[in-house]
Amino acid sequence: MYFFITGFVLPLYALCFQQPDRFSTSYISSLEEYEEAISRYRYYKPDSAVYFARRAIALARANNDLNSVANMINQLGMVDDNFGKFEDSRLKYLNALAIYSYTSENEGMAKVTIRLGVVELRKGNYDKATKYFLDALKLSDSTGNKYGVMEANLTLAEAYIGQKHYHTAFKYLVVAEKINKQLPFSSLSLNIVNNFGIIYRETNKFEKAIAYLERGISESNTPKYQGLYITLMNTLASVYARQGLVDESIRLQVKALEKAREIKNYLRELQTLTGLAGSYARKDPAIAITYLQQALALAKEKRAKKQEMEVSHQIGDIYKSQGKYELALKMKENEQAIADSFFYKEMSLRMANLQSVYELDKSKAKVQELSYINSKQSLKSRIILGVSGGILLVLMVMLFFYFRTKKLNTLLNKANSELTESNGIKDKLFSVLGHDLRTPFVSVTNMLDLINENNLTEEERQEITAKLAVSCNASLETLNKLLKWGEMQIKGIRQNQIELSADEAIGRNIELLAEAAEEKSIQVQNLANEGVNVISDPDHLDFILRNLLSNAIKFTPNGGKVTVVSSVQSSGEEVLFSVKDNGIGIPADRLKGIFKINNKSTRGTNNEKGTSIGLIMCKEFIEANNGTIQVSSSPGAGSDFTFSLKRSGSMPDAGQRRTTQPVS
16 A cells, blocks of 8 residues: 555655755755754745655655655645645645554554544535544544644544534533643644634633633744744734724734744735735725735745635625726636636546537437438428429429538538547547556556465565556556546647747756656756747646656666757747657657557656657647647667747847756
């Protein structure tokens, strides 16, 4: 279970971030220091936090410390959690839970189970959240872990607060507070205080709420607990607002905002900005809009899509209350656009949609066919009736129905064409499913059977599990590409063409694949012209470069060379990209069908699994961005994939050849 899950989560995630400045890593040598750095960078430099987590995972694996690996995967999940990427964080928490289960580390299992419950709580799935929290409570109870029992009771209280069941929430919170008095002071102590403040606020016991929150603020006014210090001030501000003391509420929120910006905690800054907007909503909507616009800019800067949606919704509500319906509509459209790009449908739904479209088209074709038959019969009847009206009338009726029949034939042919196209899409999908997914899953099943037999040595078991991870990685890569390609076939290719730097895109994608190249001692040489801009969808260009580079590395032997070149065509209207390797090459009989669905994938020089769907998507993306792609190759001499894109205006010194050392 452990190797299966970690095999597909970590490599994909690790490629998404770049290394932070070198000076920030020189002093770190232990896993404890890495965890401290991750906590420090999690909010305002998430890329750095992910980088540290990756290094910590490598160190933990080198030390064969599986529990530390799970802890760092849990940290990665918390980074995703902060940005509202709930599905990504959930997968990482499940990954960590599998490792803790494998090592029988109950304390770690309880900790990650709490995180899974928090994800469901933030999604509004209170039943699922409560089950996770109860499971965590049971785990901590079984080991006598008082800290875990306290945290489970605290989160159960939060689940019932979310459902406005304050009486039940209060009972769990009292238990948590009782245990807290037996333990050293911690961040959970402050969370307990904050939740008491919320319950007393919601039950209109304002004096008790203020007493708890003021105590919490005095206890949290230290560098270690500054984030909770801000939260407690915001909660106290909400109590004053509930009492009608808006000015006092605003005073606290302004102070909280200053502190959030001082410690660079963007989540608390967002929380405070939206709170200030709520305080000003009735008093001065213009100021409320100003704070919300600041919150929206911050959410965009941090790529926090969920928070960006929520702030857009709040701005739209204020515009609507002011009668500014055009602006309100614009914010609603912005919210909808973010939702469309952020939330993806499950694979089963997409496949079901494909089948539904196919069946619908088939039904339409049948209706058209019946309509045509009926029209032909009607034509014959009218001709018979027309004969009695005279030769002229017969000719006129025949001519009229001739054109009518021709039109019906055209409609029928169109329906048949659409049906054929839909059938082709279905056949392509099932072809890829049968060829590129069935084989690896059969291999996975066989290897799992071997492991379950318990007849293997530790060395054999490690070798099989390593192969299992590789097979699962390849299957996931194929599945992701298949989903994206299937969506393209149904909805068409969505584009956001902008002007972007070609050499920056090449450099970024070379950096992402540097680790894969290093494993095979392959030299990746960047000969891109600097300062050359192209017109393209940035996601499409990244996918094309990443896929071609990945294929070049896969099919180049150890110690080989891959060269990436970009140059302006003589016409000056296009930029030509080239990804060339000195690998095994492609036989002539496969070159003609290299970009077709029936092309069969082959394995790389180190037995890496390839996916035939990748080159198909590259070709469709390039053509969607008004370009072309070609390939030349000879067995044993390597391959050269070249493609072109429309050129935009050049930056200063455009065309200057890159002089940096190649990546190897």
